[in-house]
Amino acid sequence: MGIWALISGEFGKTQGRVLGTTCTIVGASVLGLACGAFLEAPKSRKLPIFAVPVAGISLAALSALVTLYLIWITSEPYRGTYKLLFTSIVFAFSFAQLSLLSLARLATRFRWALTMAFISILALAALGSAIVISEANSDDGLVLRLLGILAVVDAAATVMIPVFHRLSMSEAAQTSGVTDKPTATEIDAEIAELKLQISRLEKQRANILDETD
Numbered sequence: 001m002g003i004w005a006l007i008s009g010e011f012g013k014t015q016g017r018v019l020g021t022t023c024t025i026v027g028a029s030v031l032g033l034a035c036g037a038f039l040e041a042p043k044s045r046k047l048p049i050f051a052v053p054v055a056g057i058s059l060a061a062l063s064a065l066v067t068l069y070l071i072w073i074t075s076e077p078y079r080g081t082y083k084l085l086f087t088s089i090v091f092a093f094s095f096a097q098l099s100l101l102s103l104a105r106l107a108t109r110f111r112w113a114l115t116m117a118f119i120s121i122l123a124l125a126a127l128g129s130a131i132v133i134s135e136a137n138s139d140d141g142l143v144l145r146l147l148g149i150l151a152v153v154d155a156a157a158t159v160m161i162p163v164f165h166r167l168s169m170s171e172a173a174q175t176s177g178v179t180d181k182p183t184a185t186e187i188d189a190e191i192a193e194l195k196l197q198i199s200r201l202e203k204q205r206a207n208i209l210d211e212t213d
Contacts, residue, residue: 020071028064031096032057038099056095063088087129094125104165117157124150
C-alpha cells in the first residue's frame with residue numbers, strides 16, 4: 001500500500017494517509033519485534049524484568065493506535081492526545097532498546113553497565129515526557145544539561161554493553177576450556193587405547209619385515 005501511494009501518480013490526502021499508515025505499522029512492528037526477541041529469551045521469564053518487553057509491546061501498540069486515530073479520524077484531537085502519543089512512543093522505544101540490551105550475557109563484573117543503561121534510559125524517557133506533559137520551560141539550562149548527561153550515558157551504555165557481551169563470551173569459553181579437564185579414568189582409558197593401537201602397528205610392522213626377508 002505504501003508503494004502504491006508513492007507510484008499512483010497523484011499524491012493527495014488519501015495517499016498521504018496510506019503512506020502514514022504503512023510507516024506507523026512498520027515502526028510499531030520493529031519495536032514489537034525488538035521486545036519480542038527478549039520476551040522469548042529464558043532470562044526474561046523472571047520478574048521484574050518480564051515487564052520490560054511486555055510494556056514495550058503494549059506501548060508500541062498504543063502508539064500505533066493513537067497515530068492511526070490521528071491519521072484517519074481527526075488531526076485536531078483533544079489536546080492531551082499528542083502528549084499521550086509522545087509519551088507512548090518514547091517509552092516504547094526505550095523498552096525496546098532495553099530489551100535488546102538485556103539479551104547480552106554479561107559477566108558479573110560487567111553487569112553494572114546494564115544497570116546504568118536501565119537508569120539512564122528510563123530517566124531520559126521520564127524527564128522528556130515530563131517536560132512535554134507539564135509544558136515546562138525547555139529553555140531551562142539545568143534541565144537541558146540533565147537531558148544531555150542522560151543522553152550521553154545512554155549512548156555510552158548502548159555502545160559498551162555489546163563489547164562487554166563479547167568479552168564475557170570469550171572469558172566463558174576460556175574458562176570452560178580450563179575447567180573441562182579430563183579425569184584420571186579418562187586418561188587411563190585413552191592410554192590403554194593408544195597402547196592397543198601401538199601394539200597393532202608393531203605387529204603390522206613385524207609382518208611387513210617378515211615378508212620382506
